[in-house]
Amino acid sequence: MSSARLFTLFQKIVASFALLALVSGCTTSSTPEQVLSVPASPQKYAAIVVDARTGKQLFEMNSTAPRFPASLTKMMTLYLMFEALESGRLTKETQMPVSVHAASQPPTKLRFRPGETIDVDTAIRALAVKSANDVAVAVAEYLGGSEEAFAAAMTAKARQVGMRGTVFRNASGLPDEAQHTTARDMAVLGLALRTHFPQYYYYFSATDFMFRGKLVRGHNDMLGRVPGVDGIKTGYIRASGFNIVTSYDAGGKRLVVVVMGADSARERNAHAEMLLQRALSPSPAKPQFAFSDR
Template identity: 40%
Template sequence: MTVIRKRLVIALAAVVAAIGAALPVHAATIDTIAKQAVLIDMTTDTVLFEKAAHERMPTSSMSKVMTMYVVFDALRDGRLSLDDTLPVSERAWRMQGSKMFVELNNTIRVEDLIRGVIIQSGNDACIVLAEALAGSEQAFSRVMTDRARQIGLHASNFTNSTGWPDPNHYSTAHDLALLAQRLIDDFPEYYHFYSEKEFTYHGIKQGNRNPLLYRDIGADGLKTGHTEAAGYGLMASAMRDGRRLVLVVNGLPSMQARADESARIMEWGFREFEAYSLFRAGETIEQVPVWLGAEETVPATVTQDLKVTLARADRPGMTVKLVTDAPVQAPIAKGDPVGKVVITAPGQPVKEVPVVAAVDVPRLGFFGRALAGARYLVLGAGS
């Protein structure tokens, strides 16, 4: 017997109404003097603002976040430990630009080198690490590029460990924002280095160049950059009230502009947007009709907490619907897909999230199926 399936669409108005009272009807906008920029709510992976975010650009010392990603990989894999000591080559010692001031032919603890890279932006420290892990900086840069591809940075290429100017060394604001997110997610045990404000090595104390660490906005990383070709740039992240924003800006005209623009855009993101919680993992969204099952319905749920980030002004225009081809035929195993939640909001792409069965629903036995079939023939599909 053929089951006639109905397109079941349930508007979950109560969910939307419970989020909060009506707000102003127009979302705020922002612009920036940065040549490239992107701001992402990492909590929901939502782009809040972007400007030329996929445009190729020099990355200067922001490249060192990729250097650290490779180093953290080595630490996690056991190929390196924080207490290992690494030798300083003449090439590392002679390296120009920002420096940790390593001593020629000395050996330096890996943990000190990490602080030298992250806090002091030491080009010399980068080369010490690169040579130790790959034999040469050139070989290490190939590892950087390969690893970047593996984690989704498809518009990036690295020719050195420091961000030293090279026309073949580049990335995009979007790729760097993804890199920041991956480093935070993949290496929480090492991310704390990025929030440290100063480090003293060889009797020389240097402060962290990240200007947002010195402003009360919840910033805890990541890395500045500057070259003549790139201008002033910053990869930054801040956490406030359970929300984490990631910002990348580049091409700014001065250190002051970098500090002010970064803080302004970050504050705007926290002020104008909110991450709204719709459903908790395991929470029953709706009961979906079942065909030939031991139960007439199966509770539908999501596998992870479902949140969406919206401009506060756009919240009243959000709609949330459950769409499913009901009835779902038994047997149904817990975790089987039974439909999707469709979320729409002004100015946002439609978001679709799969919903799954929260419990098992076995199929009826022979006599149960026969009775259900007879009932269907007498009463019809709408019974």
């Protein structure tokens, strides 16, 4: 498919989100099959399931409520990296310096020393697989001049692709009270990454990569565990709970599932898998959810 046709399809998907928001507050049925426990409080939990081929919303709960993105933020950091690769501003061999500020970021990180450099290909893998905070800042400073300027560019790009409820304040997703997003916006970003950069989407399918002779393993346990799942990103800070954007592509179906605010990675993954299985069911029953009070 040509890039023009891909962009047109993506515009239709974003438009369909807007229409659904007007005509439907939630796709859950008033007569659900059963009550299922949500592994989070209502103040943190949000979820959405979208048919990536049509833009149809298959399920949502709290999908436009503000939430902390945590390391899902790095999806936009990667989006701007992919744009820079396409424009020729970066190559995969470009060396980016690591500043004192970048090296000082808290884990998860690759533990660079100030003055060292990282090539773009390794940086992409470090962000997509390991969610390295020191690398996110190094990328932001290289492309934006400063992390603050890069975060402003991230927010501007969010508006351009149809993310109406997102503000970025840093490139990593580390805690910042002014940084917020929505489950819907994260689904839009997941769709945009695949639509606009299919040639780079394989990075989100990686479960590990080699760095300085050592195998670095990732955090996304949905990969390799759930057939058809091919990405894309996890995230966690205490204020957000455990978040995930998951893509599925198999059997002629393509879905994006977002779960935010779970109490653990295991519960988040189980909940995302449950939503995925119900969306793939021939006649999925619409569940009612009960929140835990933890």
